[in-house]
Amino acid sequence: MTAIRLENLVKRFGGFTALKSMDLSIGDGEFMALLGPSGCGKSTTMNMIAGMEEPSEGRILFGDRDMAGVAMGRRGVGFVFQNYAIFTHMTVRQNLDYGLRMARSPKAEIARRTAAIADLLQLGDLLDRPASGLSVNILQRVAIGRSAMMEPAIFLLDEPLSNVDAAFRAVMRTELKHIQREFRQTMVYVTHDQLEAMTMADRIAVMDHGVLQQVGTPLEVYNNPANVFVARFIGAPGMNLLAGVPVEGAEGLRIDLGALGRSAVLDAPLAAAARRAKGGVQFGFRPEQVDLVAAGAGLGMTVGFVERIGARTIVHLERDGITAKAVFDNDTRVLVGDLVHLAPHPGALRLFDAATGAALREV
Amino acid sequence: MRRSPAFEAFRYAAILLACAITLVPILWMVSMAFKPIAEWQATGADLTWFPKEPTLDNFRYIFGESGSNLIVALDRTAAKPILSSLLSASLGTLIAMAAGTSAAYGLSRFGAGGNLPLALIQLRLFPPMAVMIPVMMMWSFLNLMDTWWGLALIYGIVTLPFAFWLMKTFFDDMPREIEEAALVEGCSRGRVFWRITLPMMRAPLASAALFVFILNWSDYLIALLLTTREWVTIPVYMASLSSSMTGQLYGAKAALGLIAAVPPVFLGIMIQRHLVRGLTFGALKQ
Numbered sequence: 001m002t003a004i005r006l007e008n009l010v011k012r013f014g015g016f017t018a019l020k021s022m023d024l025s026i027g028d029g030e031f032m033a034l035l036g037p038s039g040c041g042k043s044t045t046m047n048m049i050a051g052m053e054e055p056s057e058g059r060i061l062f063g064d065r066d067m068a069g070v071a072m073g074r075r076g077v078g079f080v081f082q083n084y085a086i087f088t089h090m091t092v093r094q095n096l097d098y099g100l101r102m103a104r105s106p107k108a109e110i111a112r113r114t115a116a117i118a119d120l121l122q123l124g125d126l127l128d129r130p131a132s133g134l135s136v137n138i139l140q141r142v143a144i145g146r147s148a149m150m151e152p153a154i155f156l157l158d159e160p161l162s163n164v165d166a167a168f169r170a171v172m173r174t175e176l177k178h179i180q181r182e183f184r185q186t187m188v189y190v191t192h193d194q195l196e197a198m199t200m201a202d203r204i205a206v207m208d209h210g211v212l213q214q215v216g217t218p219l220e221v222y223n224n225p226a227n228v229f230v231a232r233f234i235g236a237p238g239m240n241l242l243a244g245v246p247v248e249g250a251e252g253l254r255i256d257l258g259a260l261g262r263s264a265v266l267d268a269p270l271a272a273a274a275r276r277a278k279g280g281v282q283f284g285f286r287p288e289q290v291d292l293v294a295a296g297a298g299l300g301m302t303v304g305f306v307e308r309i310g311a312r313t314i315v316h317l318e319r320d321g322i323t324a325k326a327v328f329d330n331d332t333r334v335l336v337g338d339l340v341h342l343a344p345h346p347g348a349l350r351l352f353d354a355a356t357g358a359a360l361r362e363v
Numbered sequence: 364m365r366r367s368p369a370f371e372a373f374r375y376a377a378i379l380l381a382c383a384i385t386l387v388p389i390l391w392m393v394s395m396a397f398k399p400i401a402e403w404q405a406t407g408a409d410l411t412w413f414p415k416e417p418t419l420d421n422f423r424y425i426f427g428e429s430g431s432n433l434i435v436a437l438d439r440t441a442a443k444p445i446l447s448s449l450l451s452a453s454l455g456t457l458i459a460m461a462a463g464t465s466a467a468y469g470l471s472r473f474g475a476g477g478n479l480p481l482a483l484i485q486l487r488l489f490p491p492m493a494v495m496i497p498v499m500m501m502w503s504f505l506n507l508m509d510t511w512w513g514l515a516l517i518y519g520i521v522t523l524p525f526a527f528w529l530m531k532t533f534f535d536d537m538p539r540e541i542e543e544a545a546l547v548e549g550c551s552r553g554r555v556f557w558r559i560t561l562p563m564m565r566a567p568l569a570s571a572a573l574f575v576f577i578l579n580w581s582d583y584l585i586a587l588l589l590t591t592r593e594w595v596t597i598p599v600y601m602a603s604l605s606s607s608m609t610g611q612l613y614g615a616k617a618a619l620g621l622i623a624a625v626p627p628v629f630l631g632i633m634i635q636r637h638l639v640r641g642l643t644f645g646a647l648k649q
Contacts, residue, residue, distance in 0.1 A: 052543055073549040085540035089562040099548030143544075150548065 002062045002076070002153040002186055003028040004049060009058035011044050018044040020210040022058070031180055031187045033201035035194060037233070041210040042190045043158055049188060050079050050156050062154065075154075078147030078185075082159040084139040086146075088132040092123060095131050095142050099150045117145045120179065137168040148179060155185045161196060173199050194234055198222070206230050224350070228282055228357040231350065237287050237314060240324040243354060244283040246274040255283045255351075259320035260299040266349070273351055273360040280354035287314070287325040289348035292332070298343035299324075303334050317342070395617035396421055403614040421618035425604070437604075441619055443593075444600035449626065450511040451586075451596060452579035455518025459575050462519065463526025464568070468556065471534035472542075480531075483524040491521075495588050502589055511594045514586060518579040526575050533567035534560075566637040573634060577627050597623045 004026040011019040019041040026032045034042035047053040049060060051072030060067040067075060087095050096117060100110045118124045121141045126134065131142065140160060147155065157176070161169045177200050180187050191197055197204045198218040206213045206221060206229075214226035225231035225239065232238040244255035247262065253271035255263040263283060266274060274281055292298075301317035301324060308314075308330060315326045315334055326342060334340060351360040366374075395403050398414040398421075427440040469475035498517060499508070507513025541563065545555045561568070583598040590599060601619050604612045631638065 050543075050547060072543075072547050073551070077547060079544065079547040081540040081544060083538055083540055085538060085544035087541065087545070087559055087563070089565070098545070098550075102549050102554075146544070146548070 003030075004154065004186060004188070005059075005061040006045070006049075007059045007061070009045065009048065009060065010056045011041070011048060011053065012056045018210055019048075022212050024205055024212060024215065026186060026188060027202075029184045029186055031177070031189065031200055031202045033189045033191060033197035033204045034207060035191055035197040035204050035233075036207035036213075037192055039209075040207040042192075042207050044210075045207075046156055046158055046188060046190045049154075050077055051075050076152050077154045077156055078150055078152035080140075080143050080147050080155075080157045080160045082162050084136070084143040084163075086131045086139050086142055088130075091128050091130055092134070092142055093127040096123075096127075096145050096149050098146060103150075113149055113151075117149055120148075120182070121145045121175070137164050140164050140172070144176070144179070148183065151183060153185060155180070155183075155187045157187065157189045159191055160189075161191075161193070169196075176200060194236070206233065208233070224359065224361075225284075226359050228284075228352050231284055231352065231359075235286060235288075237325045237327070239284045239286055239350070240326075241282040241284045241352065242322060242324065243280060245280045246271075246277065255281060257283060257299065257322075259322060260301065263299075263349075264343070264346075267346070270349060270351065277351070277353050277360055278355055281360065282352040282354055282357075284350040284352060285344035285348045287327040289345040290326045290342045291345065292328075292334075293341045293343045295339075295341055298341035300339055300341050303336050303338045303340060306334060306336060315340075392617045392620050395613055396621045398614055398617075400614060403617070421614040422622075424612075425615050425619055439600075441597075441600060441622070444595050444597050445622065447511045447514070447590070447594040448580060448596040448598075448623070451514035451518060451594075452576055452582075454512065454515035455522065455579045456572055456576045458515065458519025459522040459526040459579075460530075460568070460572050463523050463571075464530045467527050467530035467534055468560070471531050472539070479527070483527050486521065486524050491584055495585065499588055508589060509591045509593050514589055514594065514596070517585055517589065518582065521582075521585070522575045522578050525578065526571055529571040529574065530564075530567065533564060533571070537563065569634040569637040573627070573630055573638065576630065580623075580627060 004024075006022050006024045009019060009022040010017070022041070022045060024032075034045060036042050044053065048055050051067065051070060054068075062075070072079075087098065090098070093114060097110045097114050100113065114127070115124075118127055121144065123138070123141060123145060126138065131139070134142070140163070144157075144160065160176075161172055164172065173196060176189075180200075189196070189201065201218060203215060203217055204221050205215045208229050214221055214230045216224075216226075221230060222234050225234060228241055231241060242257050242260065244257045244263070247254050247256045249265075252265040252268075253274055254265055255274070257263060265271075301319045301322075303315055304318045304323075305316040306313060307316070311330055313328050313330050313332055313334070315328060315332075317324045317326060317340070324342070328334070352358065353360055394413055397417045397419070398411075399416055399418045400420070402411060402414055402416075425437070425441040427437065427442075466476060466479055470477070470479055502508050502513050502517070505513070507516065537560070542555050542559060545559045546552070550558070581598065582596070583602075586596040586599045587602075590596065595603075597619065601616055601623075604615045604619065606612065
């Protein structure tokens with residue numbers, strides 16, 4: 001059991017800075033997801049935790065131990081790669097017990113752990129099959145098993161489910177969470193798939209362009225994005241962000257949204273936050289948190305496209321070059337070309353500073 | 364896509380022609396090897412496609428049993444040249460593969476020796492003739508003239524670029540993560556190379572080694588210049604199979620040629636499974 005602390009971590013490759021500066025504390029036994037688009041620095045961060053890359057600046061601590069100069073084989077981490085990295089010239093069993101054989105563990109102990117892991121990952125029947133020629137789903141299970149065999153205090157997974165098929169991915173999400181509960185390891189999970197991060201992680205670290213954008217529980221990140229990047233990136237579809245200008249009126253403060261008209265009067269704390277914006281604001285609300293209202297109220301927009309995805313219907317809206325999305329139940333009657341009126345739920349409004357992109361929090 | 368019958372006919376005709384150009388000389392050699400002297404002599408009365416009276420005389424002849432119907436006895440048999448070829452080509456291949464594989468691994472994984480690719484290409488830039496005189500002087504100084512080990516050394520050097528380039532491509536194609544996975548499990552760098560990398564590279568290693576072996580096996584020029592009598596190789600010995608009385612001993616040459624074809628073919632069949640995998644290594648799912 002080990003906590004991980006990243007202090008002022010920087011990684012440069014020649015003239016390119018992959019990680020600009022990263023401070024992150026991962027608790028003992030916590031499941032932390034590093035989430036971001038490709039090139040955001042999440043894999044680089046992970047490789048430095050594993051010891052595959054040396055940081056250009058900053059420190060990595062496991063508990064109180066500085067990991068500088070500690071070889072990756074001595075860090076006590078398990079690593080699962082996106083492309084499984086299976087030893088194809090060995091059997092499944094030889095892959096699983098490879099690390100223990102390297103460590104010259106007693107035979108009985110190796111046999112016991114192999115049986116336990118094979119049972120957990122349903123690999124029992126395949127143990128003596130050569131690893132070459134197995135399906136990718138099984139290969140990734142072998143790879144996860146191989147790392148779990150060493151019972152590492154820290155388990156690092158680099159997009160382990162990107163190459164497996166969708167149905168198996170759903171199964172593995174539950175299984176991985178199950179494995180973590182079983183062994184109580186500290187898990188760091190790199191992914192670009194927010195569904196994986198949302199469903200499994202205790203906390204999510206959202207990254208972009210080598211900068212940590214926000215750390216929080218899945219719900220915090222979803223409900224209260226720290227900036228416009230997180231707001232757009234989290235959620236499917238992401239948060240609607242409309243450029244607007246705060247306008248004081250007799251009843252209170254509203255946001256002028258140009259062609260869409262004016263928002264409803266903001267409640268006092270949000271209005272106070274809006275007043276702190278130097279220039280304009282980004283008026284944000286989740287597509288799921290809107291209602292259709294009668295003409296005359298709300299924001300009038302034209303339906304451009306309707307995506308029906310089973311349980312839900314995603315409506316793409318447009319007006320004078322301003323676009324937004326709304327998500328309704330599948331039986332909502334909207335037709336392409338309709339003029340509809342939207343009202344975001346009163347508690348759903350989020351404001352961001354148009355200049356900095358940072359959230360304008362109620363204080 | 365459906366092709367027109369005319370195109371199909373043309374396609375098969377082209378394939379047949381290509382096969383004929385490749386295979387007919389080989390068949391001719393096989394046929395010649397089993398012909399009695401009367402049938403292969405330039406002055407032979409009747410030139411035939413297949414031996415009328417198949418005989419092993421040609422084989423007996425090159426191994427020292429001069430048959431009654433062969434005119435001159437040879438002063439040397441083919442046994443030692445075959446041994447010389449086998450030893451020098453094998454050791455040369457071993458040298459090239461060992462050095463080439465290590466260098467390729469170092470460059471591919473650690474970027475060690477960044478100038479190596481170009482430096483090695485230089486070995487191939489000079490026409491062999493241009494460097495053979497200095498090499499002869501050096502080999503003479505080192506007492507390596509007319510020895511199979513001297514030949515093996517120069518073979519190893521000359522084919523090193525091929526071994527290096529082939530192996531480098533293969534190492535580049537092998538996902539690094541496999542080695543990193545072993546390292547994370549606590550395996551040392553050296554162990555990773557011997558226990559993980561090399562076993563997984565069996566197929567590419569085998570195909571590269573075969574390629575290098577064939578190059579060494581079929582060398583004529585270097586052996587001609589570096590061996591004189593004791594350790595001449597098959598190609599050099601073959602060239603000497605002629606006499607003033609009979610001219611070229613085509614039958615004996617064909618028999619020797621047939622023998623010379625055996626090791627590469629045998630090796631090729633031995634590693635056939637690996638060969639296909641080795642040549643398609645880069646196309647494997649990663």
